[in-house]
Amino acid sequence: MELRVLRYFQAVVQNRNISRAALQLHVSQPTISRQLHDLEEELGITLFDRGSRTIQLTDSGEYFSNQVNQILALTDKTLANIHEDQDIRGNIVIGSSEARSFLNIAQSFTGLQKKYPHIQLDVISTNADQIRTSIKSGYYDFGVIMEPGDKTDYDFIRLPGESRWGLLVSNRSPLATRDHLELSDLAGEKLLISGQHGMREQLNDWLGGNTTQLNVVATYTLLYNASLMVSAGMGSALCLDGIINTNQSDLVFVPFQPRLTSGTSLVWHHGQHHSAAAEAFLKQLSSDIGQPLP
Known part of the structure; x- marks a missing residue:
């Protein structure tokens, strides 16, 4: 038998x-x-x-x-x-949006590397559009994308925690003294927004379709570059909290009220064949955050 x-x-x-x-x-x-x-x-x-x-x-x-x-x-x-107990070797490539919840990825990889010290992690900071393209091509093993996001044809694990939306402003701005902002405050600002697909639709949804008076002066891919533009006086960046450290800087993050938040997910292509290293990472992450694999 x-x-x-x-x-x-x-x-x-x-x-x-x-x-x-x-x-x-x-x-x-x-x-x-x-x-x-x-x-x-x-x-x-x-x-x-x-x-x-x-x-x-x-x-x-x-x-x-x-x-x-x-x-x-x-x-x-x-x-x-x-x-x-057999050694696993190889590289894991993750394309990631900028998000505080990436800490979960880092912590799980730290635990994984204690078991398999010959696994290497390559992290590429980019936006959700490039992540989807590179996962489909097989270049990325995984992607970390912000919610809500189109996950058609993808398997995913939701990462713990959420980040709060607000404006990154210069400390010279009148808004810097506020403890919170309302969405109506956007109408009077020069705005820098993420250039990834869906951001304008998200704004449109928040403002009930009334986006015609918004003054978008620039788009960005990485918030670090946007923070330099804010420091240079170009405008204020619509972004998530916790990505730019504003301590001892000329920048201030002011959140929206009522709260607007986004979570993140680790995604990979449905039916994708993982390497032994990538499979080991998925199991480690699933165990660490207490979520079963799909």
Whole structure:
């Protein structure tokens, strides 16, 4: 009795259909049918009630199915434990928007590198548009994008925490003395906004479609560059808190009231084949933040 055949049997039981099981396992339907017939011959019992339109197990088949699940679970656990201490090497490439929640990525990678010191992390700071393009091309393993974002064709894990929206202003600005701003305050400012796809739509949604009076003087990809433009007097940058350290600088972050916040997600292309290093990182992150993988 081979483990491969037991996995065929398990897939047929789970899918209640030989054709769907064949697609899942990437083998032909006749191959599965022949293997199941040989399995019944080997065991000397009938596993399936073939009089039904869908796959139905006999009483003996039900018992055998429960035992198979335990056998395969123990096999998988044993193999995982065997390989757990083997060294994993390689590079993980992550394209990331600027976000405070990237700290979760850094903390998980720190834990991962204690187990596998030969894994290297390459982080590329960019926007969501470039992240999607580079994930599809296979250049990035993962991306960190702000919410809300289009995740069609992507699997993802939501990262803990949220960041608050507001304006990064010069300490010479009259707004710098305020403890909060309202969206209506944007109308009187020269604005620097993120150039990534969806930002103007987000503004339009916040302002109920009334964006015609906004004075957008520049767009930016990285907030650090925008902060230099704010220091130079070009205007105020619409951004998230916690990215630019304003301590001992000529900049002040003033949040919006009512609160406007965004979360972040780690994304990867649906069906993407991960390297051993990337797979190990996903498992580490999932464990650290207490979220199951999709």
